[in-house]
Amino acid sequence: MEAFARNLLELALASAPWLVLGLLAAGLIRAWLPFALVGRTLGGSGFGAVTRAALIGAPLPLCSCGTLPAAFALRRGGASNAATTSFLVATPETGVDSVALSWVLLGPFYALIRPLAAFVSAVTAGLLVGVAGGSCLSRGAALPVVSPGAACTAGCCAASPPAKGAKGFLSRAWAGVVYAFTELLDDLALWLSLGILGAAAVVTLVPPNLLAQWGSGPVAMMLIMLVSVPMYVCATASTPLAHAMLFAGVSPGTVLVFLLAGPASNLAGIALVRREMGGRALSAYLFGVGGVSLLLGLLLDGVIGVYGLQALFHVGAGGAAGHESPSALAWTSLLLLLVLGAKPLRRYLSGGRGGAGGCCG
Template identity: 45%
Template sequence: MSMEAAPWLVLGLVIGGLFKSLIPTAFLHKHLTQPGLASIIKAAILGIPLPLCSCGVIPAAIGLRQAGASKPATTSFLVSTPETGVDSISISYAMMGPFMTIIRPVAALFSALFTGLLVMLFAGEESPQQAKQKQSASPSCCASSAEKSQQEAPPQGILKSAWDGIYYAFSDLYPSILKWLVIGLLFAAAVQAFVAEDWLLQWGDSWLVMFMMLLIGIPMYVCATGSTPIAAGFLMAGISPGAVLVYLLAGPATNIATLGVVREQMGNKTMWLYLLGIIGSALFMGVLVNVFASQFEINSQINHSHEFMPYILQLLSLLLLVWVALMPLFNKAIKKDQSSCCD
């Protein structure tokens, strides 16, 4: 799981850093920080085509948030991005047919809009003073140093800004979410190890299987692309398209890592609204799809190849992430040795 997640996490870190360094703050304030539905819609549309999984979207969303996006817009982006992407859409067509290919991004858009609207109506938004106090009080937050550098940095070229953003992503953004990423991957691995897929197939198209899909999908780490072969297997085994869609929405958009980061960055109330929005929209779209799916013959051709990333790219990405995570420990040990020698 770590191997499969590593390339997407690296990509997410890069995008998060570029969001912070290249997108003008004025642009974000204009399109994503204003109250109302418009910023939620723009954030959802911005996230749909990006090929980021639930692991990789975390740094991208935090970078967007720290660049000035509102809570509703950030949660909308955080929902729509992992639920679908250009890569998962193409694989959906190959493995599940045109019906699920069309309904999947539509359902992701609805889920993002519904969740963002819940946050807008019931969570509110921090004032700039509250946000600064929260960032200064949290030692793990990576916003403070980035905010300082953004205020002090003179105008510079695009390439220099891009490099500064990437450096910021791996030096500040990655350490701030590392704890939850590790916890989420370990928990998801335990779920996948001890919950058999055959256990779900016995209930077919009942309501119970939708709730089972939620219980399995919410804590699980699974990418939109990686979830497609599993979903195709569920369809072939007789589970209803609506229940499969619940899995496709809840699985990529929620896991322990995502919920933990949302809670830490935007508050406990926003986390529960985020979870409620995904659950409610997934069940609603699942029921709606079952109503219309009876009019279509859904044929899927299963492709048993689950390797969508070259092995060498997965390995190099994982080694990079491990090296970046361990570098502070190495630097601390070196400084300790040097101080001991000097003493």
């Protein structure tokens, strides 16, 4: 029990400063992204529109269920099915908060390769949907909203738009920061806590490299995809679980499949893509998420096998090797997250408005 508590505290302290940094960046990005203007720049199904959609979606701090209304808001604003799909895949697979956490828990190499792989997956899915075609969502149609207890059975919620009353630079920036440390933190809290608890348990109880013989190859990757679809684990919350998987000996390629396919594929997203874009577009979407994730995972393991890059993915009990936060900063960040996780304070900071409540992924 003492070892578990020590590992849990080390993981929490290592993660906290980077999570705070990621939340700050996520809030500012959300506050200043002009969704109405973005939608008008994403018409057409060519490479340019699909690429722009992936680049716009990649840094955004939205989990997979929160991405759904945002993506179809872009579609209603003029984005094509292809660009909407690219945005729908790129946004939950990565984000500034998950990249920051990846840096400390998985190492700099994953912090780089994760958003690159998400970009490739999103662009491929978008182009495939553009080729497949599908039904169009009318610009005047009602915006699909995922509400607690509805299609998203894990309790996910729709992302609310930025406050319209915040017009000045400082007021909009503050509104974004409030969102990040209220609604977004609330969305992350449950699954992120479970992920860190699970990672600490694995580090404490499982011998290193226990799964090295079984945690690689196409079968393991397909299995991890099937398991991840109903999990509703967002990009940030999946990072501690990926840390535990690497520690247990699961191959970096299989972990990459989990990091890509888990956040981007869920039952609510599949149902809405089928309803709004049609069966052909859904098939292209699923191949763009699952097939490309599998190919990228096999490619990564193959490159590691040829060039011997395994050392780049070494993960110790306390986080990525060589990245230790100053003790005062780590403790301050962790205490800040714990304090701001209290709902009464969140309601006070947001002007009496409750947090989004309990979802991620």
